[in-house]
Amino acid sequence: TQLLKQSPQFLSIQEGENLTVYCNSSSVFSSLQWYRQEPGEGPVLLVTVVTGGEVKKLKRLTFQFGDARKDSSLHITAAQTGDTGLYLCAGDLGGKLIFGQGTELSVKP
Amino acid sequence: DAGVIQSPRHEVTEMGQEVTLRCKPISGHNSLFWYRQTMMRGLELLIYFNNNVPIDDSGMPEDRFSAKMPNASFSTLKIQPSEPRDSAVYFCASSLAGPNSPLHFGNGTRLTVT
Numbered sequence: 001t002q003l004l005k006q007s008p009q010f011l012s013i014q015e016g017e018n019l020t021v022y023c024n025s026s027s028v029f030s031s032l033q034w035y036r037q038e039p040g041e042g043p044v045l046l047v048t049v050v051t052g053g054e055v056k057k058l059k060r061l062t063f064q065f066g067d068a069r070k071d072s073s074l075h076i077t078a079a080q081t082g083d084t085g086l087y088l089c090a091g092d093l094g095g096k097l098i099f100g101q102g103t104e105l106s107v108k109p
Numbered sequence: 110d111a112g113v114i115q116s117p118r119h120e121v122t123e124m125g126q127e128v129t130l131r132c133k134p135i136s137g138h139n140s141l142f143w144y145r146q147t148m149m150r151g152l153e154l155l156i157y158f159n160n161n162v163p164i165d166d167s168g169m170p171e172d173r174f175s176a177k178m179p180n181a182s183f184s185t186l187k188i189q190p191s192e193p194r195d196s197a198v199y200f201c202a203s204s205l206a207g208p209n210s211p212l213h214f215g216n217g218t219r220l221t222v223t
Contacts, residue, residue: 031209042113042200042214043152088152090212096165097142097208101151 003027004091004100012106017079021103023072023089030092032065032072037086037102079107111135113215115201121221127189130218133182134203142212143176143186144200152200158184159207191222 007022023032031050035043047056049065049072056063060083062075072089084107090099114133122128134141143155156166161178169176173192178184188195198219202212 033211035212041216042202043212044214045211048211090152092209095208096154096157097212098154099144099152 003093003098004089006087006089006100006103008103009101010104010106012108013079015079015081015107015109019076019079019105021074021076021087021105023074023091023100025070025091027091027093028069030069032069032092033090033097034063034072034074035088035090037088038084043086043088076105079105081107081109083107113201113203113213115199115215115218117218118216119219119221121223122191123223124192125190126222127187128191128195128220128222130186130199130201130220132184132186132201132215134184134201135213136182138203138205138213139181140204140207140210141178141184142202142204142208143184144202144214145197146200146217147197155186155199157208188220191220193222196220196222 004025033048034046037043047063052067052069054065060077064073086102088102090097116131139160141158144152146152155168156176157164158178176186198217200214200217202214204210204212
């Protein structure tokens with residue numbers, strides 16, 4: 001049973017397009033983190049959201065935490081080939097960090 | 110800042126053999142995590158140490174898996190005996206203060222058990 005469900009699992013787009021990745025659960029999380037992982041490397045933290053309804057921006061990336069703290073989204077504006085990678089959400093559930101299965105993003109030139 | 114260091118990067122072994130994976134966390138971090146990543150199950154938490162003490166080992170698959178943290182700068186994950194279904198990428202991560210603070214991952218050990 002996957003506590004955190006990410007969608008879509010795979011996404012292939014052209015450079016310059018916008019995209020949104022979703023992270024959903026029926027559980028309430030104390031906080032939620034987003035990571036990006038490249039092949040052969042470990043995940044690298046992008047952002048942590050803590051408050052319900054919180055929105056954080058990191059250049060072309062916009063992260064939102066749902067009001068009820070059960071879901072989150074990542075929106076990328078004008079995707080670049082360097083955005084290619086596996087995007088993982090991870091929720092703090094009772095002091096344990098649970099990861100979603102990830103969204104594999106491929107941005108083509 | 111050297112980051113989290115894992116060794117070896119790749120390990121190929123035969124079923125039944127003992128495998129030991131090693132991790133050096135970032136200096137000053139007091140929490141250490143072992144994760145396993147597969148295509149089917151994604152990233153799964155195996156065990157988590159705080160100040161060298163195991164806090165949560167509920168993710169350790171079975172008795173064949175054991176983990177130690179003899180001091181603040183070193184941890185091992187041992188599989189004995191190994192089985193083909195243990196094939197995965199094993200990640201070590203450390204953080205300043207538990208899972209609430211950002212995790213810093215190593216580059217993983219890719220284990221193949223034939």
